[in-house]
Amino acid sequence: MNLGLYIHIPFCHRRCTYCDFYLTTNLSLIDNFVDALIQEIKLYSLKYPGCTVDTVFFGGGTPSILTTNQFDKIIRSINNNFKILSSPEITIECNPEDILGDTSKFYDFKSIGANRISVGVQSFIDKELSFLTRLHNGSDAVKSLEISVSLFDNVSADLIYSFNGQELCDVKYNLNKFLELGLQHISAYTLILEKGTLLYKEYERKNLLKTVDSDNPQFYEFVNSILNSNGYNHYEVSNYAKNGFRSKHNLKYWDFDYYLGLGPSAHSFIGNNRFSNPKSLKQYTDKLSAGILPVETNDTLSATEHKNDYFISVLRCNGVNFAKYKQLFGSVFMEDFKIVAENILKLNLAVADNDSLKLNEKGFALADEITLGFLQ
Ligand code: SF4
Numbered sequence: 371m372n373l374g375l376y377i378h379i380p381f382c383h384r385r386c387t388y389c390d391f392y393l394t395t396n397l398s399l400i401d402n403f404v405d406a407l408i409q410e411i412k413l414y415s416l417k418y419p420g421c422t423v424d425t426v427f428f429g430g431g432t433p434s435i436l437t438t439n440q441f442d443k444i445i446r447s448i449n450n451n452f453k454i455l456s457s458p459e460i461t462i463e464c465n466p467e468d469i470l471g472d473t474s475k476f477y478d479f480k481s482i483g484a485n486r487i488s489v490g491v492q493s494f495i496d497k498e499l500s501f502l503t504r505l506h507n508g509s510d511a512v513k514s515l516e517i518s519v520s521l522f523d524n525v526s527a528d529l530i531y532s533f534n535g536q537e538l539c540d541v542k543y544n545l546n547k548f549l550e551l552g553l554q555h556i557s558a559y560t561l562i563l564e565k566g567t568l569l570y571k572e573y574e575r576k577n578l579l580k581t582v583d584s585d586n587p588q589f590y591e592f593v594n595s596i597l598n599s600n601g602y603n604h605y606e607v608s609n610y611a612k613n614g615f616r617s618k619h620n621l622k623y624w625d626f627d628y629y630l631g632l633g634p635s636a637h638s639f640i641g642n643n644r645f646s647n648p649k650s651l652k653q654y655t656d657k658l659s660a661g662i663l664p665v666e667t668n669d670t671l672s673a674t675e676h677k678n679d680y681f682i683s684v685l686r687c688n689g690v691n692f693a694k695y696k697q698l699f700g701s702v703f704m705e706d707f708k709i710v711a712e713n714i715l716k717l718n719l720a721v722a723d724n725d726s727l728k729l730n731e732k733g734f735a736l737a738d739e740i741t742l743g744f745l746q
Pocket residue numbers: 381382383384385386389390391393430431432465490
């Protein structure tokens with residue numbers, strides 16, 4: 371069995387107001403967490419002996435908070451416990467303030483094994499960054515990306531767009547900065563007001579929730595046209611890559627392949643099981659120090675859930691591969707979903723050939739609505 375490994379590093383310098391990821395700002399707990407993580411790696415290597423790993427993704431939280439020593443311990447443990455296939459993709463998410471605060475650490479990360487860096491830039495405009503309560507400013511964003519590009523051959527950055535008060539010219543300014551810097555990969559997300567976040571509560575208090583338009587199609591089309599015309603392939607609803615630089619790890623999610631999530635709140639998908647760890651660092655470390663895997667939820671998918679999950683995953687990226695569909699579900703996709711498939715093809719929302727059916731640019735913009743047509 372081949373797996374992608376996701377490692378959730380649940381620490382940040384402070385919480386951004388729009389963020390709903392599980393994390394803590396108590397950095398004194400990092401060493402304990404790393405010990406627990408190493409224990410979790412060992413326990414899973416015993417549970418899945420002989421499994422191979424070809425991607426490792428450090429997400430968070432802020433993985434760039436780790437010291438060289440902590441990162442080294444984790445990578446050594448992965449290498450010692452899993453069989454790593456040749457040329458694995460090893461991504462580390464970083465924030466500009468960490469890159470600028472201790473640049474030498476990133477040389478170490480690279481020599482230890484990281485070969486892809488994903489930088490949480492979000493914007494180059496100071497007023498937007500301060501609205502998002504990020505710790506960096508526009509000039510930090512540029513400098514940190516210049517360093518990243520000089521160090522790594524595979525650099526991705528995140529952009530957040532389409533929020534209150536933003537004009538199209540602001541999005542253009544941000545995209546142009548990315549283009550000047552020559553990144554290999556860009557993830558562009560609209561700002562989503564998640565319930566429970568500090569920003570959501572603030573908007574609720576000021577009765578502003580109705581005014582939020584986080585899904586402006588004009589902005590989405592604009593981002594697509596600029597990035598497409600500059601050599602970025604729009605390969606997933608929110609992701610764009612130069613040739614050969616799609617995120618191999620994230621493709622595991624979108625191609626319905628298996629992945630193992632480690633760290634508090636991390637999710638896994640193996641066989642027809644989805645399981646997850648608790649959103650509590652204490653419960654996570656307590657369980658592991660007692661030698662127990664910290665799994666909190668463990669659901670075996672019914673046949674219907676399995677198929678629904680398949681469509682939710684694949685339609686936002688590479689679409690339905692007919693051979694894989696037959697292998698998973700034992701039937702012929704174009705017979706099972708003839709009417710829905712013909713409809714979206716007729717409406718010019720998808721393209722199909724002998725091997726697959728895939729949403730096109732127009733279809734990506736309506737991916738959620740189209741997916742509903744395939745769910746049972
Ligand atoms: S840096 Fe990222 S993970 Fe940390 S609080 Fe901000 S958005 Fe969330």
